[in-house]
Amino acid sequence: MNLLVSKAHDILKTIFGFTSFRSGQETVIRHILDGHHTLAVMPTGGGKSLCYQVPGLVLDGTAIIISPLISLMKDQVDSLQANGVPATFINSTLSQTEQKDILEKIRHSTYKFVYVAPERFESFEFIQTINSIQLSFIAFDEAHCISQWGHDFRPSYRSIIENIKRLGTACPLVALTATATDRVIYDIQSLLNIRPEYVTNTGFHRDNLHFRVERGVKKSEFIKQYVSARSQDSGIIYAPTRKLTDQVYSWLMSNGFRAARYHAGMSEEERSTAQNLFLQDDVTIMVATNAFGMGINKSNVRYIIHYGIPMNIESYYQEAGRAGRDGEDSECILLFAANDVQLQKFLIEQSSLEVLKKEQEYEKLHAMVQYGYTNQCLQRYILDYFSDPNQLKRCGTCSNCLKSGELEDVTKEAQMVLSCVKRMGERFGVSMTAKVLKGSSSQKIREFGFEKLSTYGLLSHYREADIGTFIQQLIADGYLDVENGKYPTIKLSNRALPVLKGEEKVWHHARVQEVKKNENYNEDLFAYLRGLRKKLADQSGIPPYIVFSDATLKDFCRMMPLTKEQMLQVKGVGERKWEEYGEYFINGIQAFIDQYGSDES
Ligand code: ADP
Ligand code: MG
Numbered sequence: 336m337n338l339l340v341s342k343a344h345d346i347l348k349t350i351f352g353f354t355s356f357r358s359g360q361e362t363v364i365r366h367i368l369d370g371h372h373t374l375a376v377m378p379t380g381g382g383k384s385l386c387y388q389v390p391g392l393v394l395d396g397t398a399i400i401i402s403p404l405i406s407l408m409k410d411q412v413d414s415l416q417a418n419g420v421p422a423t424f425i426n427s428t429l430s431q432t433e434q435k436d437i438l439e440k441i442r443h444s445t446y447k448f449v450y451v452a453p454e455r456f457e458s459f460e461f462i463q464t465i466n467s468i469q470l471s472f473i474a475f476d477e478a479h480c481i482s483q484w485g486h487d488f489r490p491s492y493r494s495i496i497e498n499i500k501r502l503g504t505a506c507p508l509v510a511l512t513a514t515a516t517d518r519v520i521y522d523i524q525s526l527l528n529i530r531p532e533y534v535t536n537t538g539f540h541r542d543n544l545h546f547r548v549e550r551g552v553k554k555s556e557f558i559k560q561y562v563s564a565r566s567q568d569s570g571i572i573y574a575p576t577r578k579l580t581d582q583v584y585s586w587l588m589s590n591g592f593r594a595a596r597y598h599a600g601m602s603e604e605e606r607s608t609a610q611n612l613f614l615q616d617d618v619t620i621m622v623a624t625n626a627f628g629m630g631i632n633k634s635n636v637r638y639i640i641h642y643g644i645p646m647n648i649e650s651y652y653q654e655a656g657r658a659g660r661d662g663e664d665s666e667c668i669l670l671f672a673a674n675d676v677q678l679q680k681f682l683i684e685q686s687s688l689e690v691l692k693k694e695q696e697y698e699k700l701h702a703m704v705q706y707g708y709t710n711q712c713l714q715r716y717i718l719d720y721f722s723d724p725n726q727l728k729r730c731g732t733c734s735n736c737l738k739s740g741e742l743e744d745v746t747k748e749a750q751m752v753l754s755c756v757k758r759m760g761e762r763f764g765v766s767m768t769a770k771v772l773k774g775s776s777s778q779k780i781r782e783f784g785f786e787k788l789s790t791y792g793l794l795s796h797y798r799e800a801d802i803g804t805f806i807q808q809l810i811a812d813g814y815l816d817v818e819n820g821k822y823p824t825i826k827l828s829n830r831a832l833p834v835l836k837g838e839e840k841v842w843h844h845a846r847v848q849e850v851k852k853n854e855n856y857n858e859d860l861f862a863y864l865r866g867l868r869k870k871l872a873d874q875s876g877i878p879p880y881i882v883f884s885d886a887t888l889k890d891f892c893r894m895m896p897l898t899k900e901q902m903l904q905v906k907g908v909g910e911r912k913w914e915e916y917g918e919y920f921i922n923g924i925q926a927f928i929d930q931y932g933s934d935e936s
Contacts, residue, residue: 339368342393347385350392350418352887352909357382359537364390367472367509372529374478374510376520376536379653380634380660383511384411387474391447392420396469396506400450402476403489404630408450411476411632413877415448419911424450425461438464447471453491456498470506473499475527478510482522487629496526513656516721538725539652539718543659546713547668547734548706550804554642554670555586561640561668562592562620567862568637569613571621571628573654575643575678583642584622594620597627614878616869628654633878634661635885640668643675644707646682647699648720651706661884671707673803676700684821698819708804709811710843712736742842745805746834748794749814749841752806753831755790756815759783761826765810768825769802808843856892860927864888867923871916882916883907895924 343364347353356364359377366373367390375386391398402408408424415422423446425437441449441464455461475481480489499508508527512519524534549557558572574580577598584596595609595618613621614633621627625645639658645651651669659665683696702720709716714730729736755772756763770777771785774792785791794802806825809815816828833839865879865888872879883891887907896902902917903910 337368339393340365343368343389346389346392348909350420350909350911351385351389352903352905352907352912353385354906356385359535360386360389362535366533366535367507368393370507371533372508372527374512374520374523374527374529374534376512376514376534378537378539378541379513379656380541380662381513381537383476383513384414386511387472387509388415388420388448391471394471396471397441397444397446397465398448398471399465399473400448400476401453401474401492401495402450403452403480403487403492404477405452406630407476407632408452410630410878410881412448412450413881417875417877417881417912417915418909419914420448421446422448422450425455426450426452441465442467444468453489453495456495462498462502466503470504472507472509474509474511475523476511478512478523478527479514479519481510481526482519484516484518484522493526539721539723540714540725540727541656541659542730543662543664544655544714545664545666545732546655546717546730547666548671548713549668549734550671550707551673551800552670554672555583557670558583558587558640558642559590561638562587565637566619567858567865569616569619569621569633569635570638570640571623571636571654571657572640572642573623573625573627573645575624575645575675577624579642580622580624587620587622592620593618594622597621597623599624599626615872616865616879625650625654628657631657632660633657634880635663636660636665637663637885638666638668640670642670644669644671644679644703646679646696647703648706648717649699651703652717652721661880661886663884663886663889669707673800673807676704679703680821694820697821697823701817701819701823704807705811708807710735710808711812744840745843746837746840748805749809749834750837751790751793752802752809753814753827753835755788755793756825757827758788758790759785762824764822764824765803765806768806769799772802773797773799775799809841812841814841856889858892859931860892860895860924861888863927864891864920864923867919871919883912883920891920891924895928897921897925 347356359375360382363373363375363386367387375383377383387398387400405426405428408426412422412424423437425434438460440446480487480492482488510523510527510529520534523529572583574583577600580596580598584594587594595612597606597609612618636658639655641651645654655667658667679700683693683700688696706713706716712729713733713735715727718725718727751772756768759768759771767779770780771788771791772794774795780786810817810825813828814830814834815825818824818826834841868879868882868888872882884907887905890905894901894905896905899913899917902908902921903913
């Protein structure tokens with residue numbers, strides 16, 4: 336092994352306390368160590384920070400990290416400092432004197448990492464300063480901000496490039512993002528001059544996230560049961576509007592749950608108070624609109640519940656993806672009700688988008704709705720949406736994969752639906768088709784003369800809503816195609832013919848099993864150590880997950896380390912963390928064993 340790479344492994348162990356690199360990390364690190372401009376595309380929680388933090392420690396000089404958000408910078412600097420790494424940030428929250436002081440220290444090469452906002456490159460003094468020292472590399476975190484095709488384009492990100500080119504140095508540029516669309520990747524590559532062989536794309540798959548769709552449940556009851564069973568776990572409940580956020584929040588509070596709330600209608604101060612309560616583990620439940628989350632690196636979010644469907648799969652995966660950054664099992668639950676779709680349609684309709692853009696939004700919404708109905712593996716559905724090349728067929732842990740093996744033959748009913756669609760001229764939507772199959776006597780039906788169709792009333796023994804759901808499933812499974820627009824219409828796809836001819840059977844899952852958790856750690860000890868972690872975090876003024884992640888605490892519970900050697904075996908414990916917190920946790924674990932005994936005894 337090359338010397339630098341072996342040094343990288345040492346640093347992984349001694350500074351960060353991890354035993355092995357995750358998928359893609361080592362490749363990215365090698366490219367940086369070899370001095371190439373490098374791009375890493377990895378999902379949220381994939382471990383992008385480590386991709387530049389490790390080489391930053393291997394190489395001589397200071398690394399400059401460009402980051403779009405003040406909260407992200409602070410979080411990263413806190414984490415590095417907690418591991419004993421000299422790091423700082425410069426941004427507008429600091430006074431002029433503090434900034435001067437930091438620039439002076441940068442000149443003396445005090446820091447291994449300096450986090451800055453892109454605007455900093457407009458400061459002559461800053462440019463002069465970094466020009467006078469040795470730089471290991473310049474990294475663009477959240478690099479999709481550089482691209483107009485990304486979901487969060489920031490012009491200031493792009494204008495830096497000229498300034499960087501004017502720098503005297505030729506240090507490597509490193510870009511990291513979780514946005515993997517081809518356009519964005521291409522844009523980043525060409526702007527930063529990154530050759531294809533130095534692009535590492537690990538895909539979108541997150542195997543610790545368990546996706547679940549709950550259709551037609553009473554939402555408030557579901558949430559009540561769910562959160563009471565998880566009083567120790569942190570989670571976010573996303574609601575589609577401010578009003579619903581307020582309602583869910585008030586409802587939880589009046590039912591005796593402690594929650595925080597966050598949306599753009601609150602004052603800056605209220606929002607930051609709420610955010611801190613959640614980050615510090617003072618409250619475990621955050622009820623919020625999609626305004627909450629960007630810049631939140633809290634690694635121990637155990638569940639994300641969507642109270643209604645979001646606008647599109649992009650938003651859904653980004654929001655759901657805030658669960659389980661620490662790699663521990665986490666749940667992403669969509670509470671789905673068919674009439675929630677109306678709200679999203681209304682929001683698109685009301686928006687100031689151009690006609691063409693609106694059509695695109697309807698199409699994206701449609702894919703989101705199908706997620707609520709599909710019988711396919713949910714993780715696979717999402718990967719397909721993003722054209723992810725991952726070979727995974729089924730994740731085995733989503734609510735569809737967990738449905739009991741029993742499959743129902745619904746070919747006859749499917750044939751009825753398909754021929755009804757055909758007879759209606761393939762010009763109507765789901766609800767009209769359901770009405771015809773139900774045998775509804777509504778005015779509209781008679782206007783079109785549908786009561787004379789041979790398929791009229793064929794499914795009259797089902798509820799109209801269930802017929803609608805069934806039709807949606809046939810769409811999701813590809814037997815019907817949708818012509819999108821404000822009033823989507825359905826028509827037969829090429830999969831329909833074999834079914835109508837009786838050559839192909841249609842199967843649906845029968846019942847849902849409860850998701851089973853298979854986590855063998857002592858939960859009482861976990862609760863105890865969480866308390867200890869919270870106390871230490873409050874003393875040091877950092878969030879608890881920066882002291883130790885949930886993953887580390889759970890390993891403490893499994894391995895019950897009582898010596899320094901044992902403790903350093905646990906992932907997430909490096910030299911510095913051992914010095915700072917090791918004794919406290921050993922004493923805590925010992926006290927717990929004295930009181931309750933260890934599991935083995
Ligand atoms: P991203 O920026 O890709 O969303 P982060 O860099 O914030 O992800 O990392 C997410 C979590 O994964 C952090 O808690 C980090 O400590 C952990 N992590 C990163 N790399 C490893 C590794 N090799 N082994 C164990 N945990 C890791
Ligand atoms: Mg990151």
